[in-house]
Amino acid sequence: MQLYQSQTLKIHNSLSGKKEVFKPLNEGHIGMYVCGPTVYSNVHLGNCRTFMSFDMIFRYFKHLGYKVRYVRNITDAGHLVDDAEDGEDKIAKKARLEKLEPMEVVQRYTVDFHNILQKFNFLPPSIEPTATGHIIEQIEIIKDILDKEFAYEKNGSVYFDVSKFNEKHEYGKLSGRKLEDMISNTRALNAQEEKKNPQDFALWKKAEPQHIMRWPSPWGDGFPGWHLECTAMSTKYLGETFDIHGGGMDLKFPHHECEIAQAEASNGQSPVRYWMHANMLTMNGKKMAKSTGNNILPGEIFSGDNNILSKPFSPSVVRFFMMQAHYTSILDLSNDALLASEKGHHKLMDALDAIDHLESSNSSDFDIESWKNDCYAAMNDDFNTPILIAKLFDAVKFINIAKEGKQSISAPDKIILKEILCGFVFEVLGLEGKTDxxxxxxxxxxxxxxxxxxxxxxxxxxxxxxxxxxxxxxxxxxxxxxxxxxxxxxxxx
RNA sequence: GGCAUCGUGGCCGAGUGGCUAGGCACAGCUCUGCAAAAGCUUGUACAGCGGUUCGAAUCCGCUCGAUGCCUCCA
Incomplete structure (x- = not known):
């Protein structure tokens, strides 16, 4: 008997806007896809928060006894810089500036990404596929969509026909947008004349002669559109319909909306059963942006090499800080907030150390069963880690009182207490004890x-x-x- | 301008139509040579304005503000 059989987990599904009881497609197994980073610069701290939320979710599924296939991609091609850059690939652009091969840039920042995630104690995903490794699959999907006449070719590029798709399907159902509104609100943009409608998006882009990252295709040399890689890789490894698709809130539109459109156009069914979106991280009440200086790299927090925080903070403290907020809430990072989390983290770890030194008694003054149920209830309610942590501190308080000899715990309860506490702290939340x-x-x-x-x-x-x-x-x-x-x-x- | 997610006490941050969140900070007490640590006790809330209700911070409307997105940008 696995734990999940006795737990009812509810997940907030962005598609319905409601909390729904989670039932995987295949009992005991979960397929989960999360949009990974674009590796053209150091990983953004806000991005880390998103991945950390899904790391916690992955950990809780495993803790419940599910077999999880967790796919998180690496985007190493396909992003355009902006209109002014004439359709040049973002990675290729950076490569020219730094006089590096595109794959050298990709390698450098992929390594950085993995380093930071390892410091944060992330579990590796089951599969970490790259966009460039799945060009063939992407081309196949484009062919399929063309066959079904939801796309059209123009001068070596292929565009998705949103209006046509919208006749039989609903474009905008995830982000709550209506195509008519989008049309009336469209800004005038350059280099759009190839498209039938401004809402159409590229499935394949023709590569200009100077473009380095390019692949042959039935439509000539080019590169895939940004939204396509996720459709190709998620359906390849998880099936045409899978359980969970996650990502940052910022990806809801257009990225995830387009993924739905591509999948429905190519195989007729909605690809994802539960859409999950993690919210943003701000710093000192403002959005994090390099341009305003309101920005900090994860490595700079660990080293203390920054002018924003008064001291270095360990990855586990930052993780604890992030876990104290619900993943769907905007979280604000500040020096005071990290200092507070550091003390709380320390108190929690001290209590864990103290369990072994508690004297056992014949009876317990702590209702382990009901406390344990409260912990699971918190996690089952859309992964409510703040509530879980509040419950963990109930146990911390008890441990400290018991340490003073004012209350007692039985030997069997002591074992359960330690097992559950460690299970949640280390296994589910992914925190680490004394790093020193x-x-x-x-x-x-x-x-x-x-x-x-x-x-x-x-x-x-x-x-x-x-x-x-x-x-x-x-x-x-x-x-x-x-x-x-x-x-x-x-x-x- | 449109769509979305929000606006909780000194700070961070949960939650609920009427019943303690939690962490940190602050105050008093216990312990201590004094502290620290730990424990106990207490305070300060629900952006603003209307409405629904016996009752709303929790539901509805409007206003203000924040963050994300609005077509190739995490």
Whole structure:
């Protein structure tokens, strides 16, 4: 019996705008696709938040006992810079500026992306396909859509015919837009004269002679449109209809809308059963943007090399900070917020360490069953990690009281408490304990124990000047002494 | 201008038509040589204006503000 059989999970489906009971297409198995990064620069912190939300969701599915195929692509081709760039591929553009091969740029930033995600303790997806590795599949889909007459060719490019599609299908159902509104609101843009209608989008773009990234196709040398790769890769690995498609809120339109259109045009069915969208990250109340300087790279948070935050913060603290907000809410990052999260994170980890040292008793003053149910109820309610964390702090409080000997816990309950707590903290939330390896070093703890002993001697002799000196010096090194009933312990901050 | 997601106490951030979120900060107390840590106790809310209701911060309308998107841009 798997855990998921006893849990009812609800997911907010962007398509319906409602929370729906989640039932996978095939019992026990879940197919999930998340739009990955474009690897033409360092990964954006906001992007990390989106991926982290889906990492948590992936982790919870696995925790529930589901077999999950999680596909997250790497976009290494297909994005255009803007109209002024004459249809030049974004990656090719950057490559010329830096005098690098396009694939060299892709490699550099793919490595950066993986490095940062590893620091954040992400689980790797099941498949991480690249757009350039699926050109053939994309061409096949274009052929299919052309056959069904939902697309047309013009001068070596192929465009999706939105108006025609809209006659039999509903273009705009995900983002709540109506084609008529879009038509009346369209701005005048350059280089659109090939399209029948401004709403049409490219499935295949003809490559100009200077364009480096190019592939042969039935319509001449060119490259695929941006929306197509996700359709090709998601359906290839997950089937024509699959359970979950996720991404940032910003991708809802046009990207995800176009994905729906492409899939419905090519195989007649709606590709995704549950659409999930993660919300944006702001900093100091404003959107993060390089142009205004209101921007920070993940690596700069970890190193402290920035003029926005007062100190470095560990990846796990940043993760804890992000998990304290619901994935569908806008989250605001600030120095104060990170400082608060750091303290909360530390308190949580200290309590986890303390469980093993609790005395077992014949009975428990803590209702483990009902607490455990509350934890699962929080996660089952559209992955409500803030509520889960609030529940975890109920346990933290109990552990601290029990540590003082004021309440008790039975031996079996102690095992369950630890198992559930660790399960949620490490497995589901993906947090990490003491990252400072020094804390585990025998040498360090030997030295600190010695100092604690010396301080105790000084205190016994009422030599408080010496005892305070030891305490304060250690504190300035980031080692905190805690005087308890049964002597002094320490923790490395 | 249109569409979408929001607007909660000093800060971050959940939630609900009437019943404690939680973390951090602040104050008092316990413990302590003094602190720290931990515990206990307490305070400050639901953008504004209308409406529905016995009752709304929670539902509806409008206003203001934030963020994203509006065709090739995460």
């Amino acid at each position: 390896e020094a804390a585990d070093s025998d040498k360090l703890s030997g030295v600190v124990e010695l100092l604690i002993q010396l301080r105790k001697d000084a205190r016994d002799n009422k030599d408080f000047a010496t005892s305070d000196k030891i305490r304060d010096q250690l504190a300035s090194l980031g080692i905190q002494l805690k005087d308890g009933k049964d002597g002094t312990t320490f923790s490395v901050l």
